[in-house]
Amino acid sequence: MNGRDADIAILGGGLAGGLTALALAALRPDLRVTVVEAGPVCGGNHVWSFFDSDVAESAAWLVEPLVVARWDSHRVRFARGERVLPVGYNSITGTRLDAVLERPSVIRIEHG
Numbered sequence: 767m768n769g770r771d772a773d774i775a776i777l778g779g780g781l782a783g784g785l786t787a788l789a790l791a792a793l794r795p796d797l798r799v800t801v802v803e804a805g806p807v808c809g810g811n812h813v814w815s816f817f818d819s820d821v822a823e824s825a826a827w828l829v830e831p832l833v834v835a836r837w838d839s840h841r842v843r844f845a846r847g848e849r850v851l852p853v854g855y856n857s858i859t860g861t862r863l864d865a866v867l868e869r870p871s872v873i874r875i876e877h878g
């Protein structure tokens with residue numbers, strides 16, 4: 767970490783490390799958070815998808831800025847019929863995670 771100060775260092779700027787850094791920046795802006803990412807960008811080359819019901823309503827604010835595509839419902843087809851399920855489906859990309867991580871001034875990103 768080149769001798770720089772940080773209150774919390776997060777090793778790995780993937781989904782887990784990135785979300786942790788964003789949550790700390792929002793909830794504990796008094797802390798200086800450093801994300802140490804081995805790759806040239808955080809997030810990598812990923813698409814992560816989830817249903818609305820996978821994330822607690824109280825935590826939706828954390829993932830909302832990361833969503834690049836959203837469908838309000840989805841259709842499930844079977845051999846003898848189909849149903850439309852009124853549950854939202856969302857996709858997050860590594861590129862968006864990398865961009866959002868650059869916003870909070872309390873987050874410092876170091877690439878290895």
Ligand SMILES: Cc1cc2nc3c(=O)[nH]c(=O)nc-3n(C[C@H](O)[C@H](O)[C@H](O)COP(=O)(O)OP(=O)(O)OC[C@H]3O[C@@H](n4cnc5c(N)ncnc54)[C@H](O)[C@@H]3O)c2cc1C
Pocket residue numbers: 777778779780781782783784802803804805808809810812813814815816878
């Ligand atoms: C093909 C595929 C599809 C998936 N689809 C979904 C999905 O749709 N929905 C879902 O919820 N999950 C999905 N997953 C699972 C999801 O990708 C993982 O659960 C999630 O990425 C785990 O997050 P992570 O931060 O632990 O790991 P990662 O996202 O892999 O991040 C780890 C980070 O640490 C960095 N790193 C590694 N070593 C070091 C080091 N020594 N020093 C510094 N940095 C380091 C890496 O470069 C990387 O950026 C999928 C996984 C795969 C493989």
